[in-house]
Amino acid sequence: MPHQLAPEEVSPDGVDFLPGLALDFVVFGFHQNQLKILLLEYWNTGLFALPGGFIRRDENLNDAARRVLAERTNLSDIYLEQFYIFGDLARHDTTPLRAIMEAKGLAPTKGHWLLNRFVSVGYYALIDFTKAVPIPDLLSDTCDWYELSALPTLMLDHRDIVQKALETLRADLDRKLIGFNRWAAPLLSETFTMTDLQSLYETILGQKLRRSSFQRKILSMDILERLDKKYTGGAHKAPYLYRFILENKLH
Amino acid sequence: MPHQLAPEEVSPDGVDFLPGLALDFVVFGFHQNQLKILLLEYWNTGLFALPGGFIRRDENLNDAARRVLAERTNLSDIYLEQFYIFGDLARHDTTPLRAIMEAKGLAPTKGHWLLNRFVSVGYYALIDFTKAVPIPDLLSDTCDWYELSALPTLMLDHRDIVQKALETLRADLDRKLIGFNRWAAPLLSETFTMTDLQSLYETILGQKLRRSSFQRKILSMDILERLDKKYTGGAHKAPYLYRFILENKLH
DNA sequence: TTATTATTGTTCTAAAATGAGACAATAAGC
DNA sequence: GCTTATTGTCTCATTTTAGAACAATAATAA
Numbered sequence: 317m318p319h320q321l322a323p324e325e326v327s328p329d330g331v332d333f334l335p336g337l338a339l340d341f342v343v344f345g346f347h348q349n350q351l352k353i354l355l356l357e358y359w360n361t362g363l364f365a366l367p368g369g370f371i372r373r374d375e376n377l378n379d380a381a382r383r384v385l386a387e388r389t390n391l392s393d394i395y396l397e398q399f400y401i402f403g404d405l406a407r408h409d410t411t412p413l414r415a416i417m418e419a420k421g422l423a424p425t426k427g428h429w430l431l432n433r434f435v436s437v438g439y440y441a442l443i444d445f446t447k448a449v450p451i452p453d454l455l456s457d458t459c460d461w462y463e464l465s466a467l468p469t470l471m472l473d474h475r476d477i478v479q480k481a482l483e484t485l486r487a488d489l490d491r492k493l494i495g496f497n498r499w500a501a502p503l504l505s506e507t508f509t510m511t512d513l514q515s516l517y518e519t520i521l522g523q524k525l526r527r528s529s530f531q532r533k534i535l536s537m538d539i540l541e542r543l544d545k546k547y548t549g550g551a552h553k554a555p556y557l558y559r560f561i562l563e564n565k566l567h
Numbered sequence: 568m569p570h571q572l573a574p575e576e577v578s579p580d581g582v583d584f585l586p587g588l589a590l591d592f593v594v595f596g597f598h599q600n601q602l603k604i605l606l607l608e609y610w611n612t613g614l615f616a617l618p619g620g621f622i623r624r625d626e627n628l629n630d631a632a633r634r635v636l637a638e639r640t641n642l643s644d645i646y647l648e649q650f651y652i653f654g655d656l657a658r659h660d661t662t663p664l665r666a667i668m669e670a671k672g673l674a675p676t677k678g679h680w681l682l683n684r685f686v687s688v689g690y691y692a693l694i695d696f697t698k699a700v701p702i703p704d705l706l707s708d709t710c711d712w713y714e715l716s717a718l719p720t721l722m723l724d725h726r727d728i729v730q731k732a733l734e735t736l737r738a739d740l741d742r743k744l745i746g747f748n749r750w751a752a753p754l755l756s757e758t759f760t761m762t763d764l765q766s767l768y769e770t771i772l773g774q775k776l777r778r779s780s781f782q783r784k785i786l787s788m789d790i791l792e793r794l795d796k797k798y799t800g801g802a803h804k805a806p807y808l809y810r811f812i813l814e815n816k817l818h
Numbered sequence: 819t820t821a822t823t824a825t826t827g828t829t830c831t832a833a834a835a836t837g838a839g840a841c842a843a844t845a846a847g848c
Numbered sequence: 849g850c851t852t853a854t855t856g857t858c859t860c861a862t863t864t865t866a867g868a869a870c871a872a873t874a875a876t877a878a
Contacts, residue, residue, distance in 0.1 A: 334587055337686060377654020377686060401652055401688050403628020435588060435628060437652050510826085529865060531827075545874095552825035553873040761855085780836060782856075802846040803854035 333370040335429070338436040339381055340368045340402070340474070342481035343389065344464075345445035346503040349515050351464040352445065353478065354388065356456035360419040363412050364468045366477060367459065368436070381439050388459060390449040395442040395502045399484040402473060403435040412471040416455055440481040442502040489520050501560045507543060509555040510534070584621040586680070589687040590632055591619045591653070591725070593732035594640065595715075596696035597754040600766045602715040603696065604729065605639065607707035611670040614663050615719045617728060618710065619687070632690050639710060641700040646693040646753045650735040653724060654686040663722040667706055691732040693753040740771050752811045758794060760806040761785070 343354040355364045369384030371377055378396075386392050410431045414424040424431060450459035462468065467478070488499070503516060514530050534540065541561050545554040594605040606615045620635030622628055629647075637643050661682045665675040675682060701710035713719065718729065739750070754767060765781045785791065792812050796805040 334684070334686065336585055337588060371654065371686075373684065374656070376656050377652060380654075398652055401628060401649060403622065403631075403688075405625070405627050433585070433624065435585065435622075437654075526866065527826090528828080528867080532865090547874070550824070550875070552823070552875075553827080554875095555826060777837065777839095778855090779838080779857080783836090796845095798845070800846070801854075802848095802852055804844040804856080805846095806855060 332373045333429075334373060336432055336434055338368055338370055338434040339384055340366045340436045340438050340477055341381075341385055341388070342366060342438065342440045342478055343385070343448075344440060344442050344481075344485065344503065345448065345461060346516055346519070347445040347461070349519060351519050352461040353464055353467075354448075354450055354459060355462050355468070355470070356452060357458045357460070358416045358419065358455060359457040361412075361415045363416060363471050364462075364474075365412075365456075365471045366474045367453070369453075377437065381437075385439075385441055388451055388453070389441075389443060390451060391443055391447060395499065396439055397441075397484075397488070398437060399440055400438045400477075400480050401435060402438060402477060404473070405433070407436070407473055408433040409472060420455055436477075438477050438481060440485060442499070444502055444505060446505060485520060486522075489517070507546075507557040507559050509546060509557060511555060513558070583624045584680075585624060587683055587685055589619055589621055589685040590635055590690060591617045591687045591728055592632075592636055592639070592690050592692055593617060593729055594636070594692045594694060594699075595732075595736065595754065596694055596699065596712060597767055597770070598696040598712070600770060602770050603712040604715055604718075605699075605701055605710060606713050606719070606721070607703060608709045608711070609667045609670065609706060610708040612663075612666045614667060614722050615713075615725075616663075616707075616722045617725045618704070620704075628688065632688075636690075636692055639702055639704065640692075640694060641702060642694055642698060646750070647690055648692075648735075648739070649688060650691055651689045651728075651731050652686060653689060653728060655724070656684070658687070658724055659684040660723060671706055687728075689728050689732060691736060693750070695753055695756060697756060736771060737773075740768070758797075758808040758810050760797060760808060762806060764809070 341354070345352045345354075354367055356367055357364050367384070367388045369380065369387070371380040375383070378398075381396055381398075382392070382394065385394055385396065410424070413430055417424045417428075417430065445461070450461070452459040464478075464482070467475070469475075470478070500513070500516065504512060510531055513534065514525060514527065517530070518525055539561055540558040543557040543559055546557045547554045592605070596603045596605075605618055607618055608615050618635070618639045620631065620638070622631040626634070629649075632647055632649075633643070633645065636645055636647065661675070664681055668675045668679075668681065696712070701712070703710040715729070715733070718726070720726075721729070751764070751767065755763060761782055764785065765776060765778065768781070769776055790812055791809040794808040794810055797808045798805045
């Protein structure tokens with residue numbers, strides 16, 4: 317016999333979600349030497365927000381995260397990591413959601429499931445910019461990439477969430493050098509030049525690195541496989557292309 | 568007008584908590600060159616668990632953590648950090664809690680608030696072993712220190728929670744060298760010898776460090792104030808005592 | 819064909835950090 | 849005063865890093 321629910325415990329779609337708990341995603345992509353993240357724009361309101369979702373009662377938390385992210389990006393097998401839980405009371409401002417619901421023709425009735433206080437689990441994801449197919453959710457109009465350095469104003473505390481995600485990303489960049497091949501790989505295409513990789517580093521860390529030191533360090537890690545040269549048409553020496561050696565090939 | 572609640576949304580004490588969300592604490596203390604954590608033992612069941620608690624509807628998440636921790640240790644102003652959210656379905660095993668409730672004379676009625684699925688926010692805390700006064704909660708018999716290297720069997724996934732906390736602690740030990748004086752300070756008493764500090768490092772990292780290198784590195788950080796010598800009565804040179812220079816004195 | 823140019827892979831040297839040990843200083847016990 | 853254990857500091861070899869230099873080389877222009 318299924319668990320009995322009070323009406324306000326059920327989401328608008330009638331799906332059986334855990335109440336009061338949400339997921340928010342900072343989805344990083346890397347394109348043209350810029351870090352970008354996915355944002356939703358809500359119909360007719362000018363409001364921007366991070367992609368998010370809820371957890372089913374019969375679902376592991378991290379599985380819920382994978383499911384929601386797959387719905388937004390059309391990608392499975394995504395590099396995904398929890399980084400913080402946001403649970404301030406100040407989050408509980410129903411103004412933007414009321415506007416969004418009304419613009420969608422939904423009645424923001426008192427006690428509506430969506431208008432309760434939510435504690436939100438922050439995840440960051442690293443994905444291949446070229447492979448993702450951003451898909452809006454039920455309440456939003458568009459789902460698209462925005463440069464991290466030029467984000468629109470975000471609703472609620474979503475700006476803080478992005479900031480915290482970026483800090484975690486930076487810390488992890490240092491910390492996860494072991495296994496780095498699996499970590500950074502999702503942000504780059506299958507093959508890349510050393511300059512591409514350095515540029516990714518520099519963009520995440522927000523500072524310039526020395527070319528010779530960077531190359532020496534990365535090469536000494538034995539995580540790259542050198543492929544053919546890449547002839548770009550530029551009037552200069554052609555760089556080698558590299559590929560990450562997969563984990564199972566390392567040992 | 569207060570929010571209307573279904574009966575099963577209210578905790579046994581009648582306090583208005585957020586449903587389905589709990590807090591679990593890995594409280595680290597350092598004593599006699601051993602890392603220890605606080606555990607609760609439940610009355611008449613032989614069950615051990617991490618200290619935990621719930622979030623009031625009118626309370627920030629992190630404030631709830633401070634409140635609960637103060638209730639368990641009689642300490643305020645504790646170094647506290649989120650490290651993970653545990654949300655697997657496998658957590659939802661009501662067997663131990665039923666036993667605990669029955670041993671306490673509480674009826675584990677179907678749909679009882681405590682028997683629902685809980686997603687739990689993991690916090691780790693660093694406190695001065697000598698200053699804490701461990702206090703059991705309503706359902707437990709004792710609250711005491713246990714050596715990390717010799718923990719009893721813990722209920723549910725609490726062993727995993729401890730493991731994850733320890734991994735985070737180790738990673739943070741490297742990462743937080745800046746501000747280290749504030750970070751490690753809670754684990755040591757006000758004054759300490761260089762050997763004490765090195766021992767703390769070695770215990771957290773689980774490996775021996777070279778004495779001269781450690782001393783050179785720590786002293787070069789300019790975060791320690793050298794005080795008088797400590798005469799222990801041992802037949803050898805007396806070590807200096809040190810104290811962390813407070814943050815506001817650093818600049 | 820031959821310079822020219824921009825970028826790359828590699829090498830070199832000086833500086834800095836670290837590893838591993840040596841050594842003198844010194845409390846307390848004998 | 850001698851011994852013992854531990855400490856603070858110093859030394860030297862090794863490793864790592866910073867910073868610059870240099871040769872190689874695609875494409876372009878002369």
